Amino acid sequence: MRSLFWLLVSGVLWLGLVQLAPHLYIPSQIISLARSGYIAIFSIYMMVELRGASYSSKYRPRHLSLYLLPLFSLILLSMFSSEFVLTRSLLSIIASFYLMAFAIINIRSELGQIRNSTWDLLAPPVLLILMAHPFLTVTGSVLSCAYIARLFRRPLNRDEGHAHFDSFIVQLPSICIAPVVLIALRDVFDGGGVIDRTHIESFGLIVNGVGAAVWTAAVMRATFSLERAALLLWVVSFTGAVIGAALPQGTITSAAAILVAEGFRGSMWLGTTVALANLNRGRGFTLNLIATILPLAALWIGKDHFMPAVTLLMYAGFVLPVPLAAWAILRARGVAARETGLIDKLPDNLNCSGTTVTVLEKKP
Secondary structure, rough: OOHHHHHHHHHHHHHHHHHHHHOOOOOHHHHHHHHHHHHHHHHHHHHHHHHOOOOOOOOEEEHHHHHHHHHHOOOOOHHHHHOOOOHHHHHHHHHHHHHHHHHHHHHHHHOOOOOOOHHHHHHHHHHHHHHHHHHHHHHHHHHHHHHHHHHOOEEEOOOHHHHHHHHHHHHHHHHHHHHHHHHHHEEEEEEOOOOOOHHHHHHHHHHHHHHHHHHHHHHHHOOOOHHHHHHHHHHHHHHHHHHHHOOOOHHHHHHHHHHHHHHHHHHHHHHHHHHHHOOOHHHHHHHHHHHHHHHHHHHHHHHHOOOOHHHHHHHHHHHHHHHHHHHHHHHHHOOOOOOOOOOOOOOOOOOEEOOOOEEEOOOO
16 A cells, blocks of 8 residues: 555656646656656566566676667657657657666665665656756766666676566567557647647546556456456447547547547557467567557557547557457467466566556466
8 A cells, every 4th residue: 555655656746747847848748758668667677576586786687778678669759749859858868867767776676675666756856857957967877877887897697587588578569669659649639739738648647547557457356357358348448439439529539539548558458468478479579569569550540641530440440459369369278268367377477568567477
């Protein structure tokens, strides 16, 4: 309960940054992207922790380059969104933040505090400091690089095995692409530009945060098969999309579209989690890549050629293969009749879907 409290406080701080960003001449989208990148880096460390390994001050983590891969989201967003222009200043801010986030999370892990959610309160103030002045951005980058240079003097962490690297690989599409999908949705369903972008980002962060908590709880506590839940959730969301298409466009329908899109994300979340728990590294990576590219492709096509309501219907069609694939995979493996939401095919699998981490632990 204490962890939930601190996570809620952290969420409030992130929302405060979204409101403050325009006053610092920073696009509010950069706050959403930074939050997703921070959680992506954290998810890798959390996965290692859950698999029984740990980092210490005597060793350095392997595959350091993986922790900067969320930067790809920044480039992809600048390619997709006409409302977001990538400048050298923004690039330096977000790169510096990711470096500092890595340093903070690595220290947190070394101290055995990876499960202590009070550390999550540090990220928003750090980003605020970096946004305040270019000198502070440079200072943060130098300090982080100095810390990383010290890590290279240590021997490799031998506790981290190939199974960890496999889990890194299968979730890379979620780390690099899924955060852009969330922001791209708000680009498309922005009420025709009538609604201030800061308010859209705030509303989106709230919806995505609550949705992530619900989908995680569904995976960890459900007493029904997740592939069926994924298909049912898609049907409910599709019904909402059809109703929304019949209504006149406006502020309410734009907000409803973001809520419906979160339902589709939940369908993909559950479906992808089921599939990744039953696939090897290569097939898991391929499926996760397809599952993250499909919704982005729907938005990319729809934003310039269709009305938002039509785009949402097309988005539904692009999402449908994910829950269907989960259903087919479990049918092929002969486990679809199981009435539990926990996957016991592989131990300690992890799925990072843009805003949080879902861990599937092997049943006793």
